Amino acid sequence: MKAPAFRYHAPRRLEQAIELAATLPNARLLAGGQSLLPMLNFRLLAPEHVVDLAKVEGLAGIDELPGAVRIGAMTRQREIEFSEVVRRRLPLLAEAIRWVGHRQTRNRGTLGGSLCHLDPSAEQPMVAMAMDAVLDIASPKGTRRLPMHEFALDLMTPAIEDGEIVTAVTFPQWPEGHGWGFEEFARRHGDYAIVAVAALVLRDGDGRLSRASVTLGGVAATARRVTDAERCLVGSRGEPAAVAAAAEACAQVPAMGDAQIPAGYRSRLARTLAQRALDRAIARTGAVA
């Protein structure tokens, strides 16, 4: 179908965008449009106003900070995919981004758009959750910073008020030599994941895992860290029994189910993909990206 009628705005400065978002009734923010436009065309949404952020200055770009990488909310997935900084410093994000949609949608879709859409099986919210990313959220009152686990409230429900705009996402970097793994299963490449798993591990000097991060996508209402799995790994040497226990913990997370994909199937996928993601992450420890 065609989108319902609305009024389109294309502010150039952040203050203008914030003011529009805060004052216009029933307004939606438009980032890359790869989720909003389908929802408009399906007429699942009928906003009175659409505020396009594409021309707002200063919302796109990848900045290296000490110990972290800050990515502007309007940075397109394509730029993340081909960024040398991301490949070197955020290898998990570099790997996960290639699973996002298709070439043609990554060329337009943005990091901030995906985080705000907050699809339960989307890869970018998973990586933000896995890495304890922090979002900058601007409003007429100023900018607040919110960690991803507080931002992801519920199914497609970010903790963001009318009039607030996510402007950037800061990913704290894992130390050099950490291992990462990302595994996903979908019926066809580029479809929404049925289940996806992101894993990060770090080894200390005597070969024990000193840190682990395990995140599921497509299982719960939002991307979900599995702290029980992380506890199975930290202190272990990443031996098969520890990985199997962590994978089992992933299978224990209560899973969503529907007529096509029952919960039990998602749980089995969670176990299998967690095993693979962890095996890969552990094998990669010590390697310099």
Place this chain on the structure above:
Amino acid sequence: MSSPSHPPSDRCVDHHEIRLRVNGRDICARVEDRLGLADFLREDLGLTGTHLGCEHGVCGACTVWIDGHSARACLTLAAQADGCEIRTVESLASPDGTLHPLQQAFRDHHGLQCGYCTPGILMSLAELLRDVPDPDESAIREVLSGHLCRCTGYQNIVAAARAAVDRLRGAQ
């Protein structure tokens, strides 16, 4: 049918003025705010090579280039294309009618049947061939994963893409 997007300013519909370049031609137009880029290209500019299949980003029939990169024209408002450089399938063949090597390869290898999906696939493959001079089959298939074709079964599309790669490399 979508109504043409030109003025009727007495109607209660919001419009925007956009300036963009389409296939090398500078265009200034007044478009309805909700008008999609694909409808703008087809209805307002008469560039009917860009097809609309699903209108929600799944089939790839509407693929054009926006600022040098393939994109879904059904997931882009005409207003968002303000200031952009758009290329459509009409720009592939030379003005004298000589087909682009990809188009020729599709013809030679039976890479299309009904042709509905073809313009979008050509635009995506043209981007791949520009960016990756010698793509392997998996790179070709990965790009094709953003497209649906109900006729060919894809094998001949892959064969055509590979033939175009060989031909372009031979020409270097």
